[in-house]
Amino acid sequence: MSIHIAQQTGVITLHTARTSYQMWADEQGVLHHLYYGPSVGNADLRDTEFRSDCGFSPNPGELHLQRDYSLDTLCQEYTGCGVGDFRVSCLNVQNPDGSIAADLRFAGAEVLPGKYALPGLPAAFDNGGECETLRVTLRDDVTGLTVTLLYGVYEQADVITRAALLQNGGSGVIRLRKAASACLDLPFGEWELLHFHGRHCMERQPERAPLPHGVQVIGSGRGASSHHHNPFVILAEPHATETAGECLGAMLVYSGSFRIEMEVSQLHSTRLVAGLGDGTFCWTLAPGETFAAPEVLFSYSSDGLGELSRQYQRFLRDNIIRSTWKARPRPILINNWEATYMNFDGETIYRIARQARELGVELMVLDDGWFGRRDNDTSGLGDWQVNEKKLGCTLAELIERIRGLGMDFGLWVEPEMVCPGTALYAAHPDWALSIPGRTPAMGRSQLVLDMGRPEVVDYLYETLSALLRENHISYVKWDMNRNMTDVFSRALPADRQGEAAHRYMLGVYALLERLTAEFPDILWEGCSGGGGRFDAGMLHYFPQIWCSDDTDAIQRLKIQYGTSFGYPISAVGSHVSAAPNHQTGRTAPLNTRAVVAMAGTFGYELDLQLLSEAEKQDIRRQIAVCKQVQPLVLQGRYDRLTDAMTDTYFTAWQLTAPDAAAALVSVVVVDPKPNPWPIHLRCRGLAPDGLYKNSLTGHVTTGSALMAAGLTLPMQTGDYPATQIWLERVD
Template structure:
């Protein structure tokens, strides 16, 4: 069993293959967090708790004389509010009488087989007997509020999932002003925070800072997980590296407003609280109703950041992503966006498709501009009728000719948005998020539909269900190109407007769930102006996400590097675009652009007809090479061989087969040097006793030699040159 409860002490220990997590409810019903770290067997760690009379830290009612006992200093599993703990809280509420207190006490624990579910929200799933659930119940005796803490213990994956169900067991409505998913109190240790900040076209840039005796907050209030902050954070010991040291991750399975808060307390313990952002949040909980919080994925590694990344990569691939495409190579596609933008007709698309097929591409994706009055980004969103006048044919004629060429067909859509001049908005202005009496704020000349309205979700479901049912579409790129403002739902009463942003996410998940279940053979790719919603919540419906609108390969190296700390490369949409690059003006070699794009789901984002014959031959070779290495990218282990943020000369990464039979090492020179130092890389993850042939110098080495001594590359100069080195096991020593 992965979950054990001592019948005498009540001590509860959660065990994974390499970690333990321990908690305990005392005689007052306060649930203490005792430990999360390397496996400790059946040890009882209650004796490690430190208690002292810490001035101005109050005692619970009835413990006046026991001044070394205070909620303000204890490490807890989930905190109440207003009863003596002044640190970051998990819960904040207003009761019917106006009071704000919640005193949560232990009311029972159940150990259940399998994995719990979260109604309305994406969550990890059990592939069959790999998970056990702990259901821990806390109650406030005055208000009747109940909080059910859910723990999913995935033994082999070294992952523990957390969520909370907040239930109103009283006789009057309660206003929830904050309802976090999980709290993690670490009683000892020095920790640094690794988080992933950014902006549009430069997402998920890792930053590492020491935790201070202060509150450090990662959050989004944009209605999406955002380009600016990712709902994933790592706590690492100060000397932790890729290959050694302690670190633990917290990843929210949520795509909307979030908050991850860290605080080092006056007693030098560290608290991390994660969940929906409480900024502008208020949820009315009527008697008998339940609020479900999003899930958090916790994982711990004592062997450095690489091990933590592998654990998340494997878990997301096998326990979050449900798509039938999860384990299958993705079609190599050509997207017309950077080739044509919105200036195209059917003949131009067919010409691109014909050239793509001749070079070995497998799918054409028609991007923005195919519908309604859409000739630029100021009109047409919401009117999802094929523009026969612009294209010069019917939709089925367009698709039919592409299919006759032997290509699959994919389509760009942006269901969540509407243009102010669209017929849909004229017919249903109440369907958009706008504030009565105020002129609406626009972004990219568009408004946001109120996805919290069931009538909006039903309308969009019917529309896009019919689109997919009537046409031979193999791929959908689901975009979302502005953040929320004017968050006001015409459906909700005044006192419930604080629910609008979260109800939006529930509606989005409902729509995504219905369409992906109805059309399981369709490959859905998430997108939000590139990587503005790259999170585990979207991955539950879309097995890949467009990593960034910045297709410059030198920038993409850093974007994909930061993304890889938590998310698998097989989920990163990455394409070869034109040179000079449309975003930066930088010129790079076609081989370099291909090397970088092969570290994700490979495709093209340029007009292949403009390439020279030599470049077309190169594309044919790159496509063949991509097909050969796709199993490595999809199912192999990914290693960061260099630090892309600090290494100024070159960047290197490696994919290795799970059975260590082969590997691919990619090296890109990002700053060619005069009188250069040697480019030297040490490989990882090979069988030390096996012989491997490497294609760089056509030599054979043991795995130990490649991992400890490494490879020295010849001088590489020019416009950001790159090389891919194949490593094949040939024998055992």
């Protein structure tokens, strides 16, 4: 069993293949966290707790003479607030009498088969008996607030999921100003924080630094998980590397505003609290009502950052992504955006598709500008009627022409937004988030629809489902190009405006649930100005997400490197774009652009008609190689062989088949050297006794030699040269 409750002591231990997680409720009903780390079996770890009379750390009233017992110094599973623990808390609860306090005590635990679900929220799922659930009940006996802690234990995946249900069991209204999903107290150890910051066109840049005493916060208040801070952090031992050392991750399955707090306490313990923020959030909970906090995925590795990443990558592929496309080869696509932007007609799109098909491309994606009065980004969003005058035909006619080439057809949409001046806005101005009496801030000349209103969700469902039923569309790119300001819902009373942002996210999830269930064979791709909503919540509905609007291959090395720490490369939308690059002006070789894009879902975003015959031949070759690579992208092992942030000479990564029968090593030189030193790297994940043939040299050697002695490449010259080396097992 993966969950063990000791009959005599009540100690609860969660087991995965290589880790243990332990908690215990004492005589006062305080639920202590004891341990999370390498497997220790069912050993009772209560003796590892440290207690002392710590000045200015108060003692519970019933134990006021026991000076070494304080909520302010104990490691806890889930904290209350206002009753003696001054560290970052899980809750901020305003009670009917105005007090801000919650004193949670243990009220029971039970083990259930299978995986729990969360109402209205994406969460990990069980593929048939691979998960057990622990339900722990905590209760405040004064107010009646009940917190149900949910633990999903995926033994073989080395993942423990956590969530919290907060129920008002009292007789008056309470207000949740903070409702975290999970708390993790680490009593010992030095930890460094690895997080992933960024901006539009430069997402998920890894940054690592020692955790200082005090509180460190990673979060977003933008109404989206954001380009700027990803809802995923890693705590690592100072000496932890790609291949060695202890590290643990915490990933929220949520796509809205979030908050992950870490505090090193006065006794040098480390607390991590993850969930919804406590800035503008305020949820009114009437008697009997329950609030569900989003899920958190925890994973721990003693074998370095690379293994932790692979644990997350496998888990997201197997237990978060539900799409029928999760393991299917993705079509090679051409997107017209960087070829035409919004300046096109139906004949232009057809010509691009015809040229692409001649080169082996399988899917034509029509991006922004096909609907309403949408010739630039200042108008049109919300009016999802086909602009037949612009196309020169109906959408169905254009699709059938393209399908006649032997290609599938895809379409771009941005349903969560509306532009003033559209018919939708004229009919329903109250559907846009804006504060009465104030002129709202504008982002990209658009406003955000109030997705927390069921009528808005119904309208978008009816509009989009009709579009999908009436046209043969096999791919949808779902965009979201601004963050929330002026967050005010005209559907909520004044005292419930703090619910608007979370209700928005629940509405988005409800819409995606309906559409993806009705159209399961469509390949859905998420996007938010590129990677502004690249998170596990979106991956529950979309098997892939456009990684970044920056298509510069050299910058993408860093973006895709950071993304790989938590997310599978099968989910990374990556295309070959034009040169000079439209974002940076850089010119990189066509081969290099393709090598980088193959570390993801592969496609093109340029006007293929402008290429030379030699370049067109290169594209035919690239597509053939991509089809060889795809099985490794979808199901293989991914290794970062260099640090893309600090290794200024070259960047390298490796894809390996699950059975280690083949591997592909990719190398991009970012700074060629005169009179160079060698480009040398060591492979990983091969069969030590297997014999592998090197496609570059033709030599055959053992996997152990490739992993220990490594590979040395010939001299690489020119602007940003790239090399791919196949290692095929021949024994």
